[in-house]
Structure formats: C-alpha cells, structure tokens
Amino acid sequence: MYFAKEVLSQSSELKKKWEDEVRRVVGKVPDQKARWSTVSDLEIRRLYGPDDIKDMDFVRDIGYPGQFPYLRGNQVTGYRGRYWTFRMFSGMGSAAETNKRWHMLLKEGQTGLSTAFDFPTLMGYDTDSPKARGECGKCGVAIDTLEDFLQLVDGIPMDEITTSMTINPPATVLWAMYCAAAQIKGIPLTKIGGTIQNDMLKEFIAQKTLMCPPEPSVRLVSDTVEFGTKYVPRWNTISISGYHIREAGSTAVQELAFTLRDGMEYVEDVINRKGLNVDEFAPRLSFFFNSHVDFFEEICKMRAARRIWAKVMRDRYKAKDQRSWWMRFHTQTAGCSLTAQQPYNNVVRTATQALAAVLGGTQSLHTNSLDEVMCLPSDHAVQIALRTQQIIAEETGAANTIDPLAGSYFVEALTNEMEEQTWEYINKIDEMGGMVAAIEKGFPQLEIADAAYKFQRQIDSCEKIMVGVNKYVTEEEIPIPLLEIDDKVEEDQIARLNAVRRKRDNKAVKKSLDDIKNACKKGENVMPSCIEAVKNMASVQEICDVYREIYGEYRDPGLY
C-alpha cells in the first residue's frame, strides 16, 4: 500500500518508541510464552503496521469485490443479495431416515442439502459385501440402488434446491442416480443444480476413500466435467477439497497449496484429455475448505485462496471469462478441533470457526454439531449448529459489509505471507511433474504426516492448548445423548437390496454394465451408460466392480 514518505518515517519513529516501551514492560512482566504462533505453527509478530504492507499495490493486490484479483470476494453485493447457503452435511441409517432429517432441516431454514453416505457407498461396495459388514448406515446414508436414491430425494424439489453429495470414487454412479431421479420426476437435467465432491486426488492425499489408481481416477473425474459442461450446466462437477487434507493434520498453508494444485491438475487433464476450452468448464469448478480454530489464519487463508486462483486461471491457463477466475467455495468448521471432553464447548468453537468462514467470504457453510466428535449428530445438536449460522447471519452484523477486515495491517500481511508460502509448494509440486507424480512419491502425504505428528506432540507438551483436553480439565464426565445407528439397519438394507435384485431385469443390467465396460475401454465418457445402468437398477458395487476390473484397484500404501 502506498504510504507517504512522511507517514513511514513517522511510523518508524513511533515504532521505535513503542519497541523501547515493550522491552521495559517485558522486563517487568515477561510474556507468557516465548513464541506466539497460529494453530498451524506460523509465527505471529506482536504487532503489525504500515511497514508490513508497504509493498502492496492497491489495484494489483486488493481492488474491489467482483474485480480481479477477487481478494475481497466474487459477489459485487457481498451477502446483501443473499447469505451464504446454510448447508448441513447429513445422512444416517437408511434413505428413509435421512430423507426425514432433510425435511426437518429444510423446515428449520436450511437453504441447501448435503449428503453424507456410509462407508460402503463411499467405497463403492454394496451393503451385503463381506467388506461392508458392520458399516451400514453408520457414518451416513446407505445407498445401493436407484430405489434407495428415489427414497432419499422423496418430496425434495430437485429443480429448486441444490444438493451437494460427498462422493468420490463412485461419483459417476451417485451423480447418475441424481440425474436419473430427476428425469423420473420429469425434471430436465438443465434444471438441476448441485455439487459432487468428486475430488479423487485428495483421497490419495488424505481422505482415503480409494478405488482405482490416480491416473484412471482423474480420467473419471474428467468424464463428469465433460458431461456436466454439455448436459448439466448448473452442476458443480468437482468440489476441490482442502477440508480432508486439513482434518488429516495439515497446516493451513498445506491445505491451501495442495488443494489449489489439485485443482490445477484437473484443469490440465480436462483441457488435454477432453479438448475443452478452459472457459467452457472452469466456471463450474468449486472448492471446499476447512475453517479451523485459528480465527485470523482461516480468514487470511480464504482471502489468499481467491487471489491465487484468480491469478492461476488468468495467467497460467489463459482463461478469459471472469467466472473462470472466481473461486467459489463451501466451508465446514473443523471436526478435528472438537473434543469429546466437555462437549458443550464445541458449540463455541464451531461458532467462532463459522464466523471466520463468513469473514473469509464463504458461499456455503456447514457447521458441525457439538456431538459430532462422538457420533452422527442428534436432531437437537444439529439444530443448534444450524442456528449458529443463522445467528451469525441475522444478529451479529458480520454480513453487513463486504470483507470487513481488508486493510488491516495484520490481515493483509498474513494473507500475503500465506500466499507466498502456497506458491512455494505449488512450484515444488510443478517441479515434481504435477500432483499425480507428487502423490506417487508420497510427498503431500508425508508433509501432512509431519505436521500432524508435530501438532500432537505440541498438544502432549501443552505447547498448544485444547481446552478440556490438556488445560482446564474437569474430572466428571458430561453426558450428552448420543445418536446410535441400530445394527438392524444393515439387515433391512440387505433385504431391500435382495428384493431389488429379484425384481429387476438382469439381462438389461448386464447389457448396461457391458456398455460401461466398453466406454472405459474405448476412452469414451461413461456417464450416459452409467445413467442407463442405474435406471436398470444396477447397484453401486456392480458399476464400481467394472471400474476395478478395467482400471485396477488401488491400495493404501500406508505411509506414515
């Protein structure tokens, strides 16, 4: 930022005076600790001033909302036209049970849906697979066939509400089910909107729902991008996710760097493999970040993210459409910051994390429930979490003005510092030959493992504090009601699946599975045959088994 020479020299005089005073006071009242740092261990100075942002250029680095480099947001009117989408991630037990929870959330003022699937669905196995034993409905909703899916979206206005689905290796299958369900309800594909997570690279790096090796996994992602671009224009076909990278223990900068580099890998693959022009598909790329406990670090991370992506898209990929330069993102508060000890404190943690996400300019938000560290959220806990967002939107005034922290010496300096460190990582991964190559070397995995281990040691030594865990510990247990998924859900789900298998036309199923196989072999887009297959009631696993057969199976190498 430009400061007049006199201002800088006055500032440096005053600063000297202040520093002398600091030394005097610290001599009497020493600082509580020698080093102050963010939760990611980024060192923070005692004070920031004009010196720290004097090299910034207002036009180049800051600007206005809706203008390059979008530091201050994509939307010219901020949150005044509409708030961020209140989108609670939810799914448990059977499709019918989850559908009930969805209707409850919509009644309570939620404005978008977000689906949590159980582990068998996430990994592309049917409920009756030996590998799936004990998992059905535990971490989300169990979906085996389109019949379950139709029950999931029963009574949901698919042409009005947008739905996000956290699904990765079987993303083509579950998205095909969404498309098929819409068509069955008479809603054209051009009218449906939503998001599939469909970010396979971060699965290898962090979340570990794995199926095929990296290269063919990216190929399936590109199929969805191409299909969406041509036939489902309101769909975000990838949600490039830092959330899980952070939950796996990364720093904020690592989350930013690996996520953006993943995004670049997809852009390159779609351009190279599908021959699409970057502006045809880039506007539908979306992102997903974590909002962790360190308030300012998170705000700066989100601001930096928008600015870096705008530069990447304009300068590296030569995108011309400004919508390609926009980074649109969803945010979820940090599950890993919650504690089983004194669980009501989690409400406070989630509230500050949600506020950081709003000040960082998120377009969509999930707030964790206080009990999520122990189980899937109960109705009451999820209602408090949703109300937290509504209080921030309607009561706190945080949404009154756009990017209210801009111009703060500290916030701008930290935003710049995080951007610089992110570029260092991006350059390093470029030198390795891209993200797939870096993953094959185990680079991001081990960087995260280092950070996670260091953090755990800092908690154990009380260098970092988690209230109720290593400080302010109370002996007595605080009981909260826990939602339990009955083991009977599994039995019922297997019965449903068998009933579908008995009544469907098995010849038609086989033919549509063969069509998918042929598409894979010929390098054609799998989506049309996938939609056909799910309409014929092919199961999630039957389709995923085709992918495993053709592309091979990937096993977690277990790096630590």
Next chain:
Amino acid sequence: MAKRKIRVMVAKPGLDGHDRGARVLARCFRDAGFEVIYTGCHQTPAQIAASAIQEDVDLVGLSCLSGAHRYLFPQVVNLLKEKGADDITVIGGGIIPNQDFQKLYDAGIKAIFVPGTTLDTIVNWVNKNVKPVERK
C-alpha cells in the same frame, strides 16, 4: 543376547479412512523404539490377523472411527484365537462411545484409547503390559 524389541502392528480395519490417529501413533511407536508395521487403511479382520501372525508381532493396535468397531474389533481377536495366536495383545482406539467399552473388554480387547489420550500414555501402557515373546 540383546533383548528383542517390541513388535507392534498398527491396523485400520474396515472401510474407514480416518487414518490421522493411526499414522501419528505408528510414528510415535517408532520413536519409542518399537518395531512398527502399519497396514494402511481398509484391511479386513482376516487380513489383519494373518499379517499379525506372519509378522510375529506382540501387539496389534486397531483404529476405527466409523462406528464399525463393535463388529470389527472382536473379529480380529477371535481370528487370532482361532489361529492359536491369542498371546498377541490387541488394543483399540478411535471414536468409541463409553457404553461400548465393556463389550470390547469382554471380547478380549485389552485397552481402549480415545481422543485426548497423550501418546506417552499409550507408549507407557505398552511398555508395562506387553513383553516381547520369543516364538519358535
């Protein structure tokens, strides 16, 4: 003859991919001087039991955050028993509600560690309760 080091296998049964705890623990065990084998995610109980025997470990540490521990943990103990390897100690950790503890102890899980436990607590428990056995 030098005393044999404690051999530990950290294992992730089931489809759960939440491996942060397992990987941090594997590294901590290594730093504590144990010999460590980490299976990676998505192992079946049968795979875990077979590799535990093949690798001749003294301890298996199971980590599960998906809620499937009630089925998966006892399975591993039973399979080890069936194969005559019930001298291998099995412990567990992850998101385990209090009300499940007793059932898991009854099934033969020797200790359960949940979030908030320090790494040193776990290492100390292992040093106290697991003795490396010379097997023929």
